[in-house]
Amino acid sequence: MPKRQPISSLVNSLKEKKISVHELFDQFHKVAKENKNNSYNLVLDPDYQKSNIEASQERYSAGTNLPLDGIPLGIKDLFCTKGITTTASSKILSNFIPQYESFVTQQLLNDGAIFIGKNNCDEFAMGSSNETSHFGPVVNPWQNKNNPSEKLVPGGSSGGSAAAVAEGSCVASMGTDTGGSIRQPASLCGLVGLKPTFGSCSRWGIVAFASSLDQAGPITNCVEDAAYILNSISKHDFNDSTSSNYQRDDYIKDIDKKLDHKIKIGIPSDYLKNVTPEITAQIENTKKSLAGHDIEFIDVAFETTDYALSTYYIIAPAEASSNLARYDGIRYGVREEGSNLDDIYLNSRTSGFGDEVTRRILIGTYVLSAGYYDAYYRQAQKVRRLIKDDFQRVFQEVDFILTPTTPNEAFKIGEKLDPIAMYMNDVFTVPTSLAGLPGISLPSGLSSNGLPLGVQIIGNYFEEKKLLQLSNLIEKELSFNE
């Protein structure tokens, strides 16, 4: 894949009039319009964005440009965008046009960004391969060099967002991460994917999957771009009761700053128990690249890793089963006819949801139902506390934790039919989500098939600034080593 220009240099080019906002938009729109990887559910054309493009250009001319002025972004089709169809890649919402703008996308608009379109994703963000979309699977722009004809998954659920950045149809994109849905596709597409601390970015206006886990974040070509986006979207929002009023940093400032004191990075042995040598090599690569710095690597061990997936696959479906109760064909969305009201409910929901969504609604309904609540749901909530405490224990010893992002490279579309095998993809990302910690996936190397692999760095709560500084360092050292 070719090196891409970071946001900072694009902004400079726009400032210096080397390129116009219109030209920049066209350049990306042309690729998006082809939609050859099915990474968009909807592409917005230059006419639709005309006034935004012109306003942005005017600001550049007046020297009053905003932080993301004129930067073409892809938006996961889970963010409600005012006046623009928002489907969550589900049949049941395929005709839904929100009359409101999500908090996060509003911040991006306020900072001058221009949207290229709505990115395909797993239906209601439920999936790890972007194969559950009502609008068909997204194809990973990367190819297996040993078998180039194979179509590979981009990861999920923000697969369209990742593929769009990888294919060069937008500068960066917005994803959401519930159990790994930003980090995992970023890893499989050779990109940077940041899931901020739970409570950093408002969930207001994002179609809900699992409310206690959902978090918005960027998928970008480089760490600095992630900092640009995070600066825009990480803000306290009174309308989201789980939004934190923590004082945010300027994430771009000092991102290149050298480490001024020794840092400790923990490597959890339990994460590396059953992984392939190729995956272990990613950790080793990363360690090696940092050899010249005052960094100590410490072996750490979690006690709860084996329980994280089970905990996640109880809590997330439980919340989802309730969050998706509102899709009933009564007030919005696709209504299937029926002879009476109950039939309308049953027909609209049954035909409106795909297999994976149906499965998760059933799991969630089951674990919350009378007689099973204590054994499953309540037990999972208790284990969730143990997982959080486990991280806090480890963070007393170390500043960061380094793990693989995924247990494998991008796999073939249609290869994993067994849901549990699919859920296993989230094994390294889910614990962080349950604990609500920030995690970032960075490209760390290529597999023997020439496919990208990534490592995940986990920071402590609201330590995104330090996390981005370290990530920036790793990115530089790894590319230097290449």
Place this chain on the structure above:
Amino acid sequence: MSNNWEMVIGLEVHAQLKTTSKLFSSSPNLFGSEPNENVNFIDSGMPGMLPVLNWACIEKAIKTGFALNFTINKHSVFERKNYFYPDLPQGYQISQFEFPILSEGYLDIDQPDGSTKKIRIERAHLEQDAGKSIHDIDPKFSFIDLNRVGTPLLEIVSYPDLSSAEDVVNYMSSLRQTLMYIDVCDGNMQEGSLRADVNLSVRKPGGELGTRCEIKNLNSFKFIRQAIEFEFQRQIEVLEAGESVEQNTMLFDTNTGETRPMRSKEFSHDYRYFPDPDLLPVNLTDEQINQIKPSMEELPHEKMNRYINEYKIDKDISKIIIAEKENTVLFEQMINESDVAPKNIASCLVGDIFAFIKEKNTEVLSLLEFTKDITDLLKLISEDVISNKAGKEILPQVLEGKGKPNELVKKMGLEQVSDTSELEKIIDEALVGEEENIAKFQGGSDRVLGYFVGKCLKSTKGKGNPKLINKILLEKLKIINGKSLIFENCDKINDK
């Protein structure tokens, strides 16, 4: 038949909280608006919309806690109650389940024999109201109006301590009175601001509790009474026929006065309560709770005691006044604005003013603008400027805003004659030719005094101050040193 059976009743009362906006959204909490006028994207359950708690609802719950002797829980949790219904846009109702804001309270109700009965209240929790489905516009379709969605409700759940329809009505009206006093609920049952679910079972006195049925959504005292009586008889009939009562949710048909089971469900309900992940627990500090205490309005029984002890008003009259909060507002404004004896104000209120309200069918609070005029009028009476009778004549004019009391007195020519010399003249004239009656009086007949007063009043066209006339008359009729004054006066008159 029912003599052998007794009923055991617990009540779940839903009180809509008197707030400006809804429980979790900033839409107006208003009754009677155009369809879907008070609905925003949160209320209509749009994707990605999130609830934000209205502090006023917590405040009102805490006030209720103080008023009904509850334990106010510092930790409470909003949970989702999951079920499908077209007027429930989210597919769940946000309510409190495991950790309600209030637990273990009670309310004393009056018994016919003058004693009180303590009704224990298990809990009270905050929850969202649902919207309304309108079924009677079209034979085939229902129409959904979401205005009521998200209106804050406080559900107050009693123990089964009630044992008659009378008990239930007493409990409910006492609860209503209290909630209205503390400004938590407007108490308007017709508009559904206060509704009750009745849980009723029957048993032989002292026997084991029977299977209960729940009668849903009763919004008038009349319906509550009817529903209880019908359901009581129904359950007795079932049991006496040797069958057993099936646990059921019943609807009350207001047209027939009968209860009937709701359409039976294929499977029983399972609401799958779990803590709402969009909301965090409500954690209150002692400070936050105690801050609300000073703003607590006086409760009905506190007010009554004050009226009796401080204002020296009879218990019966006090009871009449405190029955509705608005009465006390009117009453206390009159007391605060004047130095007329509270007793006089109270008797005027429960007498002539209530009669006026009843006759004209006006709102008690609409008279607030005339309180100064009312007390001015009472002052004119107590200062003998006008008679009581004249006061009664003027009052309706005052209450209709037709003028100030002193203007009306002049206009209607009702000013009382209190000029002593003028009255003396009238009395002297009235006594002329009454030697026989005077003799009777002197002989010990008191009745004659009344006759003389009446005669004098008549000659003043009712405007003479009766008290003064009485006094002067007595003086004149009194025998001093064995000699009647009257004859001296008569002599004087005769001399002229």
Place this chain on the structure above:
Amino acid sequence: MSDIDIKRISYLAKLKLPSEKEEFYSQSLEDIIQWVDNLKKIDTSNVKPLHNVTEATVSIRNDNIEKNNTPEDVLKNSPERAQNFFKVPKVVE
């Protein structure tokens, strides 16, 4: 066969599984429930459930009205309406 009553679960979730798919979902549910069953091994008797990593909120509103939309905005996406009502087949209570 498991004790998972797929008919009851789908009834609660308002889903009408086609009969040929009942077995598929039933099996799938069974597998997943078995897979998550390892949680039962952990002693959590002294652990408080964690519902959300944010444990306190600053979002408590004052009791004010804000109106940012019209009824039309709310009704715009409705599949069927009658004037400003949502319309559905008759609800039988």
